[in-house]
Amino acid sequence: MATYHHGNLRQEVLNCAIAMITDHGVEGLSLRKVAKELGVSHAAPGHHFKSKADLLAEIIQESYEQMTGAILVELDRHPSATATQRLRVMASTCIRWAVENKARFSVMMNPDVSRFTEKAVHDALADFVRTVADAIGEAKEEGFYPKTSNAVLLLYAIGAANGIATALTYDVMKTALGVELEEHAYEELANLIVDTRNDHRR
Amino acid sequence: MATYHHGNLRQEVLNCAIAMITDHGVEGLSLRKVAKELGVSHAAPGHHFKSKADLLAEIIQESYEQMTGAILVELDRHPSATATQRLRVMASTCIRWAVENKARFSVMMNPDVSRFTEKAVHDALADFVRTVADAIGEAKEEGFYPKTSNAVLLLYAIGAANGIATALTYDVMKTALGVELEEHAYEELANLIVDTRNDHRR
DNA sequence: TCATCAATCTTGTCATTGTCAAGATAACAA
DNA sequence: TTGTTATCTTGACAATGACAAGATTGATGA
Numbered sequence: 442m443a444t445y446h447h448g449n450l451r452q453e454v455l456n457c458a459i460a461m462i463t464d465h466g467v468e469g470l471s472l473r474k475v476a477k478e479l480g481v482s483h484a485a486p487g488h489h490f491k492s493k494a495d496l497l498a499e500i501i502q503e504s505y506e507q508m509t510g511a512i513l514v515e516l517d518r519h520p521s522a523t524a525t526q527r528l529r530v531m532a533s534t535c536i537r538w539a540v541e542n543k544a545r546f547s548v549m550m551n552p553d554v555s556r557f558t559e560k561a562v563h564d565a566l567a568d569f570v571r572t573v574a575d576a577i578g579e580a581k582e583e584g585f586y587p588k589t590s591n592a593v594l595l596l597y598a599i600g601a602a603n604g605i606a607t608a609l610t611y612d613v614m615k616t617a618l619g620v621e622l623e624e625h626a627y628e629e630l631a632n633l634i635v636d637t638r639n640d641h642r643r
Numbered sequence: 644m645a646t647y648h649h650g651n652l653r654q655e656v657l658n659c660a661i662a663m664i665t666d667h668g669v670e671g672l673s674l675r676k677v678a679k680e681l682g683v684s685h686a687a688p689g690h691h692f693k694s695k696a697d698l699l700a701e702i703i704q705e706s707y708e709q710m711t712g713a714i715l716v717e718l719d720r721h722p723s724a725t726a727t728q729r730l731r732v733m734a735s736t737c738i739r740w741a742v743e744n745k746a747r748f749s750v751m752m753n754p755d756v757s758r759f760t761e762k763a764v765h766d767a768l769a770d771f772v773r774t775v776a777d778a779i780g781e782a783k784e785e786g787f788y789p790k791t792s793n794a795v796l797l798l799y800a801i802g803a804a805n806g807i808a809t810a811l812t813y814d815v816m817k818t819a820l821g822v823e824l825e826e827h828a829y830e831e832l833a834n835l836i837v838d839t840r841n842d843h844r845r
Numbered sequence: 846t847c848a849t850c851a852a853t854c855t856t857g858t859c860a861t862t863g864t865c866a867a868g869a870t871a872a873c874a875a
Numbered sequence: 876t877t878g879t880t881a882t883c884t885t886g887a888c889a890a891t892g893a894c895a896a897g898a899t900t901g902a903t904g905a
Contacts, residue, residue, distance in 0.1 A: 446799075468755035469755075485882080491881095566815065593831055600810040604806015607752070
C-alpha cells in the first residue's frame with residue numbers, strides 16, 4: 442500500500458481486466474476482484490469507469506483501434522499490392538490479430554457487451570469498416586465480383602474473417618473442428634476468403 | 644395459481660429464457676425473473692437445471708440440433724445436387740437459420756457460456772461439424788480446392804457462415820455495416836463462401 | 846386402502862456482485 | 876495557508892445464483 446492515491450489506477454484496471462478476461466472470460470471479470478488484486482478499495486474502479494459496461498466499451502474501442510492499426514501497418518508493408526491483394530492482407534492480419542489477442546477479441550464479439558455501447562465504440566468500429574469498405578470499392582474497379590453489391594461483399598469479407606477468427610479463439614469450436622494451425626494457414630484462409638482466381642492482372 | 648406442481652416447468656423455463664434473451668440478451672437472463680414470470684418460487688428453476696450455465700448449455704445443444712436439422716431438411720430438397728452445391732445450401736441455410744433465431748444463435752456464439760459446457764453440447768456441435776465435414780470430403784473429390792487441407796476448408800466454411808450470421812444478428816455490427824438484406828442475399832452470400840467457379844461439372 | 850417414496854416446489858439463507866452516497870485524503874493552485 | 880479538485884475509502888443496498896431443509900403432490904405397491 443504505497444500512497445492513498447494510486448497514481449495510475451485507470452490504466453491498471455484496464456490491464457488487470459484484460460488479464461482476468463484472458464483467464465476466466467468476460468463472465469469471470471469482476472470489478473471487485475480487480476480492485477482487490479490492485480490493492481484498492483472495492484469502489485475505486487467505479488471512479489474511473491461509470492459502470493462495468495463502460496469499462497468493457499472502452500476495451501472494445503481500444504481493441505478495434507489496435508486491430509485497424511495492425512491492418513494498416515501490414516498494408517504499409519505491401520505498397521504495390523492491388524486492392525484485391527490488400528483485401529487478403531486485411532483478412533489474414535485480422536485473423537492473426539484475433540488469435541494473438543483472444544481476450545480482446547472475445548469482448549468485441551460478445552453480443553451482450555455491445556448492447557450498452559457508446560459512440561466512441563461506434564466510431565472505432567466504423568473506422569475499421571471503412572478501411573475494408575474502401576478496399577472493396579477499389580477491388581470492384583479491378584473486376585472483383587462485379588455482379589455483387591458492395592454492401593454484400595463488405596458483409597461477406599468482414600463476416601468471414603471475424604467468423605474464422607471466432608472459430609479459432611473459441612475453445613469449444615476449435616476442438617470440435619480439430620484445428621491445429623501452422624503459420625502459413627493465415628494466408629491460406631485469406632486466399633479462401635478472397636479467392637486467388639480474382640486477380641488476373643499481374 | 645393452479646397446482647403446487649407446475650406440471651411443465653422445465654419446458655416453460657426454457658421457453659421463457661429464450662424470450663428473455665430475445666428481449667434483453669444473455670446478460671439480461673435472470674433465473675429469478677424467469678421464476679417470477681412463471682409464477683413460481685425463485686428456486687424452482689434450480690430443480691430442473693443444475694445451474695444457469697446448465698440451462699444455457701441445454702439451449703445451445705437444442706439449437707445446434709435445430710440448426711443441423713434445418714440444414715438436413717434443406718438438403719433433402721436438393722437430392723441431385725453436387726457436394727459443392729450442397730455446401731452452398733448448408734451455408735445459406737445456416738445463415739438464414741441464425742437470422743431467424745437470433746436469441747439462440749447469440750447463445751451459441753457466446754464465448755463465455757460454452758466454457759462450462761457439457762458433453763451433450765459437444766456431441767450436438769460435433770454432429771453439425773461432421774455434417775459439413777462430410778460434404779467437404781465429397782466436394783474435394785469433385786475437385787474442390789485440391790491443394791487445401793480438409794481441416795482448413797472446414798474451418799473456412801463453418802467460420803465464414805457463422806461469422807456472416809454473427810454480423811447479421813449483432814446489432815452494432817449490422818448498423819456499422821449498414822446492411823439491409825433482401826431475400827436472395829442468402830444465396831448470394833453462399834455463392835461467395837463457395838465460389839461458383841468451383842463447379843465445372845454440370 | 847394406505848404407507849412409502851420419489852418428484853416437485855417453497856422458504857429461508859448466504860456470498861458475490863455492481864452501484865451509489867457520503868466522507869476522507871492527497872495534490873495543487875492562488 | 877487556504878480553498879478547490881481529483882482520487883480513494885467506507886458503508887450500504889438491491890439483485891442474483893446457489894444451496895439446504897422442509898412442504899406438497901402423485902404414483903407405486905403391499
